[in-house]
Every structure is written in C-alpha cells, then in structure tokens.
Amino acid sequence: MNNSTFLITGGTGSWGLEIVKQLFDHKPKEIRIFSRNETRQVEMQQQFANDDRFKFIIGDIRDKEELMQACEGVDYVFHLAALKHVPVCEYQPLEAIKTNVLGTQNVIESAIENDVKKVIYVSTDKVSDPSNTYGITKALGEKLIIHANLKEANTKFICVRSGNVLGSSGSVIPIFKNQIKKISQIGITDQRMTRFFLTIEAAVQLLFKATINGKGGETYVLNMPSIKIADLAQVLIKSSGEKNIEIKEIGVRPGEKLNETLFTECESSRTVDFDKDYFVVLPSLTIPGLQEHYTSSTPVNLKEYSSATKQISISEVEQMLMKGGFLSWNKS
Template structure:
C-alpha cells in the first residue's frame, strides 16, 4: 500500500514517529517527510536513521496552514501525530492546546484536501472518550473535525485511530518510575486504584497500519488493549530493579485525571460494532455515504463501555509485556 508512495508524518520526531517511520521504511515508500517544529530533534532523528535518503525533514508547525500546504505537495498519506499531549500542560495552557490540537488538525485537513492527499490517519487517545481534561476535550474535537471532513467534496479519506498508553513513549510512566526507583528509592503514584490501557509501541503501529489499510473513512478504530493497575506496574518495575526498600508513595489525583480510562464511552457504544479480535469501530452520528451499509455485516458491541478497570493483567502478565517491550 505504501510502495513508491510519499508519506507525511506530522510530529514525526516523537516516540510514535520513530517507530512509525521504522515500520514504514519496510514498505518501500518513495519518500517520508517528517514535519515538526524542533530542529534538534530532527537532527537527532536523521542521525538515528543513518541519513536514510528516503527521509526528508521539514521544520514547521501545524498551527501554520501555509507551511502544511507546502509540506503536503504530492503526498499520498498523512499520519497526523502532532499534538500537545501532556495533561497538566494542556490544563495550564488551554489556548495553546486549542490552537495545536484543534486548529492545527483543521489545518492538516485543509492542506490534505488542497493537495489531493489520498488518506489522512489521525492518532487519537483514550482521553478523548468522555473527556475530563482539556487535552482529552481538544483531541475529541480533533476527532470530530476529522470525521466531518469525510462529508466534504473531496476524494481524500479521513480516519481516526484511538489507543491508550503506549509503553516507553516520551514522558511514559515507565521511564518516570524507573528514574524514581534509581534516584529516589521511592515511586509516586496518584491513586492505588488507578488503572490504564497499555500496549507496546511496535504493536500499536502495526494496528495503526491495519486500520489504515482496512478503513473506509469517517469511522474511529478503537484498539483493544490490555489493562493493568498502575500500582502493580510499579511493583513489577521495583522487583525487576533488584533495588531494596523502595517505597510506594500515594500523591493524589492531578486535575483532570481519571481513576479509570475509557476507550469507548457509554454514548459511543450505541453506534459501535465488533470489528475483529483487535478492534472495535465507532460509527459516526453524522451521515457518511456508504459507511453504515459497509459495517452492517458486523455485530453491534455487547458493552456498556470499554474501560481500563476490566480484565486486568496479573503481575506476571505485566512482567511479560515489559519484557516484550525490552523495558526489563
């Protein structure tokens, strides 16, 4: 599907971008453009990929529509990863989150349509389901803009993919915990009952490709992901560190945080189908030509919602997941 194609990755110098580019290169694309605003991160990434001639780096910000239009020239696929992602940052600076996560997403849509891009893939988050913080709210608005773009007079198709926490990404709880264990001899968790969805980065990108290949446009693909208690994750990392007398400290929930995350809300479950063993698909409330007919062969989900408190991994299963991701 990506053979001889030109691909644009917004926010491509982050953890998702590295793994996405690594896997995209195996499909023999013509060119992969990395669009981001951090010069030093681009320089580092270029070195990491040994100056691969198929990679080109474009300094730009998704808040600048004209820069995106220029970057989208002759592009076939856009993977839209760029966002302000940290909950506290978005709570403290909601206007910046709005400009990047909402207006920036609309700029991506406009640029893709103007440049006749074949497909845009928007990477969303579990925090967009029934959002309790500004980050989640802004990503939910981005989802709505992406879905609505399929009603416009364009050949470009737009699809959303919603996932939970990906192990080892920048700012990941794994890195935070490991650093705290080594430097402080204690781990801070917000609440002992807190649970989260987790997936390895490699598996997350494989699922993204699957949804890219099989989507119609206008739907939200929801990854089925294993869940665990954050406190159990902390215990496994402490045991793996072999450091003795490491304490666990309860810090209290930060503004906008939930005890359990949702990948599928109660409202969304009424229009969701069970796609396969790896995905649910949320169908939009608005009409998109042929979409509901295409998914009519799939069964509706038998769920009130899909939240991270269910089917929790054991400590042994968490350990295996961490080993697979090479974190222990």
C-alpha cells in the first residue's frame, strides 16, 4: 500500500477522516476524496491545507463519467458512498437503489476500466437477513462486488461488514446526548434492542486488513461486541450527571429489527476464523483460487453471528465509551 494512490468515495464522513489519518502511516502518493458534500470537503481541505497529496473531487457515484476520471491512475478504491439512513431509504427506495446498487456498479466498471488493484466495499450488518430497503440495497451491492471477481480483469473486489461505528454522524450516541440536554428524555425503539458496535479506529483497521490480505471475493467481519441499546442509554444518563432523565419506548421504525446479524446460519457453513479478531465469509459462487486459499483456515464454531446471542455488561459498555471519549460533556 505504500506510495499508492487512493480514491475514497463518500470520503468526507467519519470513516473518511479516520482512513486519511491511518493512511499517513502508509506514505500515500495521493489521496482523492470523492463526495457530494461541498461543505465537508471545504472543511477537510482546511484541515489538510498544507498537504499537496490531497485532491478533492465533487462528484456523485451515480455519475459514471465523473467516476471514470476520478479512478485514473488509482491503485486502491475504498467505496464508502451510500444512502445509509434506514428511514430515508425506506421512504425513498428508488433513490437508495440508484446510489447503493447502480452507483456501486459504476464504481466496479470504473475501477476495471482503469486497472485499479483492489476495491474495498464497506458493507453493513444489515445485509444479513435484510428487513429494510437499506439492507437489501447494500446486500445487492455486496453481490455485485463479489461477482465482479469473475470478470476478466486484474482488479480484485473485497467486502467488509461493519456494525455501528461509535459516535459517527447519525449514530445513537450524539442523538442520545442531545436528547438528554434538550428534552431530559431518551427515546429508544425497544428495551430489548441490541446492536454491534465498534470504534472508528477498529473499523478502519478492518478495512486495511481486507486491503492487505484480501484475495478477491471474500467478506471480512470483525469480531465485535454487542450492546443493549438500553444499557448504552443508562451509561450516557449516568455520565451526564442529570437527574430524572426518562427512557421512553417509541416503537420500532419501518424496516428496523430488534437485533442484527453479521453472518447468517446459511453463511456460517462457509465462514472461517481468519485470526482471533476477524472472520472471513466465503462466497457461494466459486471464484478460482479463493476457496483453496482458505482451506487451512478453521471453520467457525457458530450457528450464526447475531447481536442477540451475547452482550457485554453495562460496566464494559461504560469502559468502552470512556476509552472512546464519549462520556465527556459540553455543559454550555
């Protein structure tokens, strides 16, 4: 990866910023930030104003011509761009298809045309047994990425599946903290709800693990903790120092599930332990050389990997949030 040119689609979010920070260790030749968010791009340009390795491109992955130009001379593509909010995708499914499915196909074709070495597709736990438009469109994106390895091309395509990134934009932590400060109440959909969580640093390490080790066609999954959303709320209430904060059940939103799954029972039969921290899900398609590469890896001893199976304790949740700096409060 050293002295390489990188393209990050949707690169102005929390993932993009952390990728850039960790890429510095790999001495990049050039980093191209491709996104629709002009404001975030300007902010990022100011943050890295004295570094001529950056190139900022206003563009949409729906625009194949723009992507083709952005991929010229690129070694690695980190494909993050997506419509991600469950309710938005549920009420505007066609828009989700245009970005998450057709946009991903544009990335694939642009990468092949420009002889990119590897494309890493950032997926989600919501692709496993999907119950909403977001999960379905991201699952189709995974299928396209995996199938692209059967094309006569030098480019390799690899997926990573992530849980909820702590503190990222739109995540529950900033929402809950704002609710505590503004209305002295936290709204959760159901007391029984669980989710997988990981830090942004661990999320990007997963991405790099797949970039360095991926052969093309597999899906990398981090062994990450599952948390009860109600426990998360309790920890934030305690850290705020506020009294009489109510936790109110507001009901499950359209397309939302009580628990998430990182790989299903169907996928477990073709999932292996990569090491103590990572799993690799092999595709149902036969990709030349891929399955053989993992024959020495140990099959997982799990029926499925669900957030409902086992959650960390409330004290472990507190330690995790404290380590990530999420228990500090701006009292102004």
